[in-house]
Structure formats: structure tokens, C-alpha cells
Amino acid sequence: MARQWVKDELKKDPLKHIVETSILYIKTHRETVIAAIIVLVIVIAISVVTTNRLKKASELASEQTGFASMYLKAGYIDQAIQLCDQIIQTHPSGIQGGFANFYKAEAFYLKKNYEEAVKSYQKALTLLRKKEDLGAMIIFSIANSYENATKYQDAINSFKQIVDEYPAHYLVPEAQIGMARCYEAIGDLKSAISYYQTVGSLNPTTVYKTVADARLKILEKPIINQN
Numbered sequence: 001m002a003r004q005w006v007k008d009e010l011k012k013d014p015l016k017h018i019v020e021t022s023i024l025y026i027k028t029h030r031e032t033v034i035a036a037i038i039v040l041v042i043v044i045a046i047s048v049v050t051t052n053r054l055k056k057a058s059e060l061a062s063e064q065t066g067f068a069s070m071y072l073k074a075g076y077i078d079q080a081i082q083l084c085d086q087i088i089q090t091h092p093s094g095i096q097g098g099f100a101n102f103y104k105a106e107a108f109y110l111k112k113n114y115e116e117a118v119k120s121y122q123k124a125l126t127l128l129r130k131k132e133d134l135g136a137m138i139i140f141s142i143a144n145s146y147e148n149a150t151k152y153q154d155a156i157n158s159f160k161q162i163v164d165e166y167p168a169h170y171l172v173p174e175a176q177i178g179m180a181r182c183y184e185a186i187g188d189l190k191s192a193i194s195y196y197q198t199v200g201s202l203n204p205t206t207v208y209k210t211v212a213d214a215r216l217k218i219l220e221k222p223i224i225n226q227n
Contacts, residue, residue, distance in 0.1 A: 065096055068103040072110070080107045098127030102138065109141070114149035118142055136166040143178055152182040173199050173208040180215065193219050 065087060071080035080103060087100035105120035121142045129135040143158035155178065162175040180195035196212040196219070203209050 065099040065103065068100065072103060072106055077107045077110055080104070093127060095127065095131070098124050098131075102128065102134075105141065105145075109145060112148070114145040117145045118149075121145065133166075133169065136162050136169045136171050139165075140171050140175060143175065147178065147182055147185075150185075152185045156182045173203050173206070177208060177211060180212075184215075184219070189219055 065084075068080045068083045068087070071077075071083060084100040084104035084107070088097055088104070091097045091100070101120045101124035105117045105124060108114070108117035108120060121138050125135065125138045125142070128138065139158055139162050143155045143162070146152070146155035146158055159175040159178040159182070162169065163172055163179075166172065176195050176199045180192045180199070183189070183192035183195065193216060196216050200209045200212040200216070203212075
């Protein structure tokens with residue numbers, strides 16, 4: 001008997017069974033089904049409208065970041081900051097907010113407001129770190145801002161971050177020279193010489209070696225005289 005029951009079940013068409021069951025349910029629960037369909041249609045409509053609005057808002061923000069970049073190039077620094085603030089307000093996270101913070105930082109840097117530049121660069125770094133090689137570039141900008149603000153130890157830490165996190169990046173020699181400059185500024189000549197020597201040995205026949213050698217000629221004399 002058991003085997004015959006299994007054979008009978010296998011002969012049944014599963015799809016036909018589902019359709020028949022569904023039709024029976026709809027007949028006995030007509031109002032519930034209609035209400036469910038209406039709700040589903042509304043949800044789909046809302047989803048489509050929301051998606052379109054978000055897409056349009058994203059496109060608008062991308063256009064605005066382009067205008068912010070143009071303002072900077074044209075020298076309209078304050079207008080660039082205002083536009084970036086508008087973008088950040090509507091898109092605080094994501095790529096648009098990241099670029100808005102970056103251009104805002106660039107504007108503050110041009111205004112020589114290095115503390116505000118660092119703040120905006122750091123916000124941009126959080127959002128753009130993984131996009132191509134922007135991470136190293138933004139950290140480099142942070143280091144330069146610290147150096148210009150005479151916060152030399154912070155600048156050294158940021159330059160070193162590039163060397164540690166992006167050892168193969170083209171900015172590494174410039175970061176090492178930046179570290180050497182900052183060590184000079186705080187009076188640590190031995191560390192400055194060490195980094196200039198490193199740059200010269202790792203980058204022969206380049207402008208980096210030329211810069212490093214020029215500084216070494218000046219810095220090594222007092223060290224020799226002291227010995």
C-alpha cells in the first residue's frame with residue numbers, strides 16, 4: 001500500500017496542484033487577495049518613485065561636485081565652500097559627500113586655514129580611502145596641512161602613514177622628504193639626515209635625489225664639525 005501511495009503522489013503534477021490550490025484560495029478569500037494586490041502595487045510604486053528620486057539626487061550631487069571643482073580652479077574659493085556645504089548636507093556619506101569634503105578641504109587649504117582643511121580632509125578620507133589611490137593623496141594633503149600649520153609631529157605621523165600603508169606609492173619619496181623637512185624644523189637633524197639619505201639611495205637619478213643631496217650638503221657639515 002505504501003508503495004502504491006508514493007506512485008500516486010509522484011503521478012500528480014505539482015504545478016497543477018499549486019494552481020488549483022491558489023484558485024480555490026482566491027475564490028474563498030477574494031477581498032483579502034484584492035487588498036494584498038493593492039498594497040503590493042502601492043509598495044512597488046513607492047519603490048520606483050523613491051529609486052528615481054535618489055538617482056536624480058545622486059546625479060545632481062555629482063554635477064554639483066563638478067561645479068565645486070570648477071569654482072576652485074577659477075579662484076572662487078568661498079563659493080566652492082558654500083556649494084560643498086550644500087552637497088554635504090544632502091549627501092553626508094557616499095562618494096558625493098566624500099568629494100564635497102575633499103574640495104572643501106582644498107578650498108580651506110588655499111585660504112591657508114589649515115586646521116579646517118585637515119578636518120575636511122579627514123572626513124573625505126573616511127569616505128574615499130578605498131577609491132583608486134585617493135587614500136594616499138588625501139593623507140599627503142593632511143600631512144602638508146599639518147606642516148604648514150607648524151604642527152610638525154602631526155605632519156611626520158601623516159607622512160609616515162603613507163610610507164607604512166602605501167609603500168609602493170609614487171608619493172612615498174615626497175613623503176620621506178616631507179618627514180626630513182619636519183625633522184629639520186624641530187631640530188632633529190640626525191633623523192632628517194637619515195631620511196634624506198634614504199630618499200637618495202632609493203631614488204637615484206631623480207629630482208628627489210637632487211633635493212635630498214642638496215639638503216645633505218647643508219646638514220652634514222655641522223654634524224661633521226661637532227665630531
